Amino acid sequence: MRTNLEQLLAEVLQIPVERVTAELAMQDMDAWDSLKHMELIASLEQQLHIELSFDEIVTMRSVGDIKRVLSAKGVAV
Amino acid sequence: MDLREKQIIVSGGVKGLGRAIIGKLVSRGSVVTVFDIEETGFDSLKEEYPAVECVACDVSNYEGVFAATEEFFANHGAPDVLVNNAGILYSEPLLRFTGDGLQIHDRKTWDRVLQTNLSSVFYMTSCLVAKMVATRTKGVVVNIGSVAAAGNPGASAYSATKAAVHSLTGAWARELGPLGIRVVAVAPGFMDTDSARAATTETALRETIKRVPLRRLGRTEEVADAVVAVIENDFFNGKVFELDGGLTI
Numbered sequence: 001m002r003t004n005l006e007q008l009l010a011e012v013l014q015i016p017v018e019r020v021t022a023e024l025a026m027q028d029m030d031a032w033d034s035l036k037h038m039e040l041i042a043s044l045e046q047q048l049h050i051e052l053s054f055d056e057i058v059t060m061r062s063v064g065d066i067k068r069v070l071s072a073k074g075v076a077v
Numbered sequence: 078m079d080l081r082e083k084q085i086i087v088s089g090g091v092k093g094l095g096r097a098i099i100g101k102l103v104s105r106g107s108v109v110t111v112f113d114i115e116e117t118g119f120d121s122l123k124e125e126y127p128a129v130e131c132v133a134c135d136v137s138n139y140e141g142v143f144a145a146t147e148e149f150f151a152n153h154g155a156p157d158v159l160v161n162n163a164g165i166l167y168s169e170p171l172l173r174f175t176g177d178g179l180q181i182h183d184r185k186t187w188d189r190v191l192q193t194n195l196s197s198v199f200y201m202t203s204c205l206v207a208k209m210v211a212t213r214t215k216g217v218v219v220n221i222g223s224v225a226a227a228g229n230p231g232a233s234a235y236s237a238t239k240a241a242v243h244s245l246t247g248a249w250a251r252e253l254g255p256l257g258i259r260v261v262a263v264a265p266g267f268m269d270t271d272s273a274r275a276a277t278t279e280t281a282l283r284e285t286i287k288r289v290p291l292r293r294l295g296r297t298e299e300v301a302d303a304v305v306a307v308i309e310n311d312f313f314n315g316k317v318f319e320l321d322g323g324l325t326i
Contacts, residue, residue: 042255052213053213
């Protein structure tokens with residue numbers, strides 16, 4: 001069962017949702033560059049009604065990192 | 078964006094269009110800081126607008142911009158708005174027929190115009206937008222372009238820099254929009270300013286006015302109004318607001 005977060009990440013990164021694993025990281029994906037990262041941050045903020053700090057943004061370099069940051073903010077992932 | 082109490086940096090604001098922009102922003106309650114190389118104009122600017130802070134900075138020099146923007150950030154935090162207004166109006170054709178034959182556009186002048194009108198925009202924007210992103214400040218970058226971006230004969234360097242500034246406006250709007258930073262441009266046509274008059278002849282100016290459907294030059298206050306409008310309108314992004322009296326219809 002895929003979560004809404006995984007669906008959202010798959011949509012923004014334009015990959016099949018099956019590829020969205022905790023290990024998937026920016027460094028492993030050419031398409032996940034800085035521009036895509038900004039788009040991802042904007043989508044997360046908009047969809048989840050949260051605001052991410054700069055430190056959180058630069059920490060979120062893998063799906064696992066993203067989940068950790070969101071969990072710490074009280075978002076169910 | 079509501080302009081009240083917003084921290085706004087205007088480059089090149091001591092005279093001409095920059096000064097008119099400052100006047101409008103101050104009247105809207107903004108907190109304005111001017112970055113300008115012309116320190117001799119600071120007293121007169123402060124006399125007219127006592128609350129305006131003046132920073133001596135050659136915006137065409139990266140080290141100077143870096144130091145000045147770091148100091149601004151330490152004192153005020155990230156700005157809400159940056160107006161990239163500094164620039165020089167310069168006319169010189171690619172080739173000139175002289176008594177000695179053909180003379181080509183001076184290379185040093187070419188470099189100076191590019192540095193002042195284009196590199197300065199990159200230096201100021203990159204240094205300040207980095208601070209805006211780091212503090213998650215949502216805001217606006219306004220670039221002063223020109224209708225000369227389409228290619229004014231006799232103004233190769235100036236036209237090229239303004240076309241590049243329009244291009245940066247689109248590129249940066251796409252890059253920074255997701256983070257809540259809009260990037261827009263205002264492109265004046267021929268303006269009634271001392272620098273515009275100095276850069277051309279009376280005859281050429283009269284011919285230009287004939288080509289403008291409204292039969293006059295633009296006023297700095299009108300361009301300043303456009304700058305305020307593009308800052309206030311939160312859905313205006315990545316576009317160039319042309320204000321030329323219909324010259325380019």
